[in-house]
Amino acid sequence: MEIRELEYYIAVAELKNFTAAADRLHISQPAISKAIHKLEEELGFNLIDRTQKRVLLTEEGRVFLKLAEDILQRVANALSTMQEYKELTRGTFHIAVPPLLGAYVFPNLFASFKQKYPSLEMFVVEDGSSTALDLVKHEEVHVGLLILPPTLTELAVHHITSQEIVVCLPTDHRLSREPFLTFEQLKDEPVILYNGGSVLRSVILKEYAKRNLEPHVAISTNQFQTMKALVSKGVGISFLPANSIKEAHRMTIIPLSPHHYLDMGLIWKPDKVLPLACRAFIEFVKNYSYTD
Numbered sequence: 001m002e003i004r005e006l007e008y009y010i011a012v013a014e015l016k017n018f019t020a021a022a023d024r025l026h027i028s029q030p031a032i033s034k035a036i037h038k039l040e041e042e043l044g045f046n047l048i049d050r051t052q053k054r055v056l057l058t059e060e061g062r063v064f065l066k067l068a069e070d071i072l073q074r075v076a077n078a079l080s081t082m083q084e085y086k087e088l089t090r091g092t093f094h095i096a097v098p099p100l101l102g103a104y105v106f107p108n109l110f111a112s113f114k115q116k117y118p119s120l121e122m123f124v125v126e127d128g129s130s131t132a133l134d135l136v137k138h139e140e141v142h143v144g145l146l147i148l149p150p151t152l153t154e155l156a157v158h159h160i161t162s163q164e165i166v167v168c169l170p171t172d173h174r175l176s177r178e179p180f181l182t183f184e185q186l187k188d189e190p191v192i193l194y195n196g197g198s199v200l201r202s203v204i205l206k207e208y209a210k211r212n213l214e215p216h217v218a219i220s221t222n223q224f225q226t227m228k229a230l231v232s233k234g235v236g237i238s239f240l241p242a243n244s245i246k247e248a249h250r251m252t253i254i255p256l257s258p259h260h261y262l263d264m265g266l267i268w269k270p271d272k273v274l275p276l277a278c279r280a281f282i283e284f285v286k287n288y289s290y291t292d
Contacts, residue, residue: 001042003075006068008035009047013065016055084119091277092121094141096132098198100224101145101264104244105163106290113284120277128197128222136267142278145285147199147241148263156270158282161290163241165203165260168227169252170234180257183211190218190236192227200262204239207260 011021012032022029040047047061057065084090102110102124110122125135129146136144136155148157167181175181187208194201201220208215218236221227224244231238232250241262245253266285268274274282 001039003072005035005039006072008032009039010065010068010072012036012048012055013057013061018055085276088117088276088280089119091119091275091280092123093143093275093278093281094123094125095278095281096125096127096135096141096144096146098129098132098146099126099222100194100200100241100244101129101147102126104224104246105241105264106145106160109285109288109290112288113281116284117277117280120280122281128194128201129199130202131197133267136269139269139272142272142274143266143268143282145266146264148265148267149199149202152267154269155267157265157267158286159263159265160285160288161243161265162261162263163243165200165239165256165262166242166245167254167256168231168238168240168245168248169254170232171250171252172234173237173252176252176254178254181254182257183207183213186237187211187213187215189216191215192219192221192230192236192238193217194227195220195222198222200239200241203260203262 008021008025008027008031011024012018015021015024018029018032022032025032036047043060043064045060046058047064049056049058049061081090097106114120125132125141127135129144130149132141132144132146133149133152135141148159167186169176175185178185191204193204205215219230221230224240227238227240228245228249228251230236241264242253242255245251266282268278268282
C-alpha cells in the first residue's frame with residue numbers, strides 16, 4: 001500500500017468520478033483505475049461498487065475512506081513537524097551546565113540564543129563540570145558547557161573564554177589590602193569550595209597539593225550565592241572566576257600570584273548524530289562573541 005494510492009482513492013471518493021479525479025491529480029484515468037484495483041487486491045474486498053453507473057463506495061469502501069483520510073492527515077502532520085525541525089522552529093536538546101556558568105558566567109549567551117531561536121527547547125542538567133563531562137561522554141546529554149579540564153580526548157571542544165581565578169576575602173580580612181596573594185599566604189585560611197564534581201575545586205586542591213599544603217576546607221557547596229554570603233560574613237575565603245562576580249558586597253577580590261586561569265568551553269561527541277537544535281546551538285556558540 002502506497003501513499004499515492006490512498007490519494008487517488010480519496011480523490012475518486014470525493015469527486016465521485018474517475019475522470020475528474022484524474023484531472024485534479026494530473027494523471028491518466030487508467031493510472032487511477034489501476035491503483036485502486038491494486039488497493040482492492042491487497043485489501044481483499046471491493047472499495048467501489050462497479051455495478052452502478054456512477055461511483056458509489058461499498059460499505060467497506062466508506063470505512064476505508066475514513067482510515068485513508070486519517071493516514072494522509074497523519075503523514076501531512078509528520079511532514080509539517082519535520083519541516084519545523086528542519087527550519088529550527090521546533091526542536092529540543094539536552095545540555096549539562098554547572099550552575100556557576102549557567103547563571104553567572106554565560107547568562108547573556110543563553111538569553112541571546114533563546115532570542116534567536118525562541119521555539120527551541122533546552123533541557124538543562126545542572127551539575128559540576130566533571131559530572132557534565134561524564135554526562136556527555138556517556139551520551140546522557142548532547143552537549144556540555146563547562147570549565148574545561150586540562151586534557152580532553154575523544155570529544156569535540158570549542159574554547160569560548162579563559163577567565164582568571166581570584167581569591168574572595170571578607171573586606172576586613174587581614175590580607176584584603178594585598179595586591180596579589182599566594183597559596184602559601186592562604187595556607188591557614190578556612191576555604192569554601194564547590195562540591196566534588198567541580199573542575200574549579202579540583203584545580204584549587206591540586207595547586208595546594210603542588211606546594212605540599214593541606215587546605216582547611218570549611219564548607220563545600222554548589223550554591224554560588226551561599227558561597228559569597230559565607231565569605232562576606234567571614235566564614236572563610238574562596239576562589240572563583242573573576243567574571244562570575246558582578247557584585248562584591250562586603251567582599252574583596254584579589255588575583256593570585258602567579259596568575260591562574262580557567263578555560264571555559266563547549267564539548268560534544270563528534271561521532272554522535274546530534275539533534276538539529278543542538279547543532280544550531282553549537283554553531284551559535286562558535287559565532288558568539290563573548291564580552292562579559
